[in-house]
Amino acid sequence: AQSVTQLGSHVSVSEGALVLLRCNYSSSVPPYLFWYVQYPNQGLQLLLKYTSAATLVKGINGFEAEFKKSETSFHLTKPSAHMSDAAEYFCAVFNDYKLSFGAGTTVTVRA
Amino acid sequence: GAVVSQHPSRVICKSGTSVKIECRSLDFQATTMFWYRQFPKQSLMLMATSNEGSKATYEQGVEKDKFLINHASLTLSTLTVTSAHPEDSSFYICSAAGGGSSSTDTQYFGPGTRLTVL
Numbered sequence: 001a002q003s004v005t006q007l008g009s010h011v012s013v014s015e016g017a018l019v020l021l022r023c024n025y026s027s028s029v030p031p032y033l034f035w036y037v038q039y040p041n042q043g044l045q046l047l048l049k050y051t052s053a054a055t056l057v058k059g060i061n062g063f064e065a066e067f068k069k070s071e072t073s074f075h076l077t078k079p080s081a082h083m084s085d086a087a088e089y090f091c092a093v094f095n096d097y098k099l100s101f102g103a104g105t106t107v108t109v110r111a
Numbered sequence: 112g113a114v115v116s117q118h119p120s121r122v123i124c125k126s127g128t129s130v131k132i133e134c135r136s137l138d139f140q141a142t143t144m145f146w147y148r149q150f151p152k153q154s155l156m157l158m159a160t161s162n163e164g165s166k167a168t169y170e171q172g173v174e175k176d177k178f179l180i181n182h183a184s185l186t187l188s189t190l191t192v193t194s195a196h197p198e199d200s201s202f203y204i205c206s207a208a209g210g211g212s213s214s215t216d217t218q219y220f221g222p223g224t225r226l227t228v229l
Contacts, residue, residue, distance in 0.1 A: 032216050043115070043204050043220035044155070051216065090154065094216045097143070101154045 002027040002095040004074075006102035014110045019063075019078040021105050023091035026072065032094035033074045035065055038104075039087045047089075050074060061085070081109050114138050115207050117221035124195055125229055132190045132224045134205030140185035141207030145218060146178070149202045161188055195228040202226075 007022040025031050030052045036044040048059025055067045065076045074091065086109045091102040114137040124130050134144060143162050147155040161167040161182035169175050177199075179191040188207075192199055202225050206218035 034217075036220075041202075041223065041225065043117075043222045044206075046217065046219070049217060098145070098157060098160065099218060100157075103154050 001100075002029075002031055002093045003100055004033070004091045004093045004102040006089075006091050006105050008105055009103065010106045010108070012108045012110060013081045015083060016080050019076075019081045019085060019107065021076040021089050021091075021107070023065075023074045023076065023102060024072050025074060025091075025093055027093065027095075033065075033067065034092040034094065034099065035059065035063070035074075035076050036090045036092060036101075037061075037087050038090065044090065047076070081107075083109050083111065085109055113219040115141075115205065115219050115221040117203075117205055117224050119224060120222060121225045121227075123227045123229065126196050127194055130192045130195055130226060132192075132203055132205075132226075134188045134190070134207070134221050136186045136207040136219070139207075140209075141188075142185065142209035143207070144182055144188040145206045145208070146180060146188075146190050147204045147206070149204060149223075151202075155204060158190075192226065195226070197228045200226055200228045 004025045033050040035047040038044050047063050048057045050057050050067045058064045063078045089105045092099045116135045118133045146158045149155050158173045159167045159169045161180050163182050163185050167180035182188040202223050204223045206220045208218045
């Protein structure tokens with residue numbers, strides 16, 4: 001079965017600094033990978049997805065992720081953090097018509 | 112586009128009562144809807160998958176008679192928590208997929224329902 005692992009349950013960054021959230025996948029076939037964001041007491045919002053087209057995927061709110069097959073990774077980045085980026089971020093893999101989520105990474109942004 | 116709503120957003124009920132949560136896709140027809148449960152500071156756990164007009168497929172360990180799912184139309188799915196107990200208190204989130212120009216792999220999530228059982 002395909003799965004994802006998010007490295008680091010908490011990430012703290014200064015406003016304006018680079019945001020880097022790590023996600024590694026395990027899959028025997030080319031995976032479909034997703035990043036979602038969840039704000040407190042809300043549902044999930046799709047940031048971006050990879051479906052075997054371009055390896056660098058651009059999403060909403062200035063986020064992007066790069067699919068690296070050699071590293072089995074799909075890390076999420078944003079060049080400059082805003083206070084509004086403080087939230088929970090989930091990496092997910094689509095398998096057997098279902099999404100399997102990582103444990104999540106909480107991002108806090110320091111002024 | 113691709114908006115999913117849930118109602119109610121919060122519900123408090125007494126132990127032993129049943130609670131119904133609605134999930135609606137507002138601007139597209141969803142061939143498949145999903146129900147998740149999320150405990151504080153944890154990830155989402157898939158409870159069941161439902162296709163319009165078919166019986167829901169439940170994940171291992173999820174009680175079918177406890178969590179009744181109905182998907183009567185392409186825009187509405189309901190989750191009924193029967194004879195709720197305090198351990199059923201959680202954040203329930205639905206998602207919908209398969210509508211309009213989006214592919215079936217992309218799920219659009221509702222805002223969630225906070226259930227508290229006293």
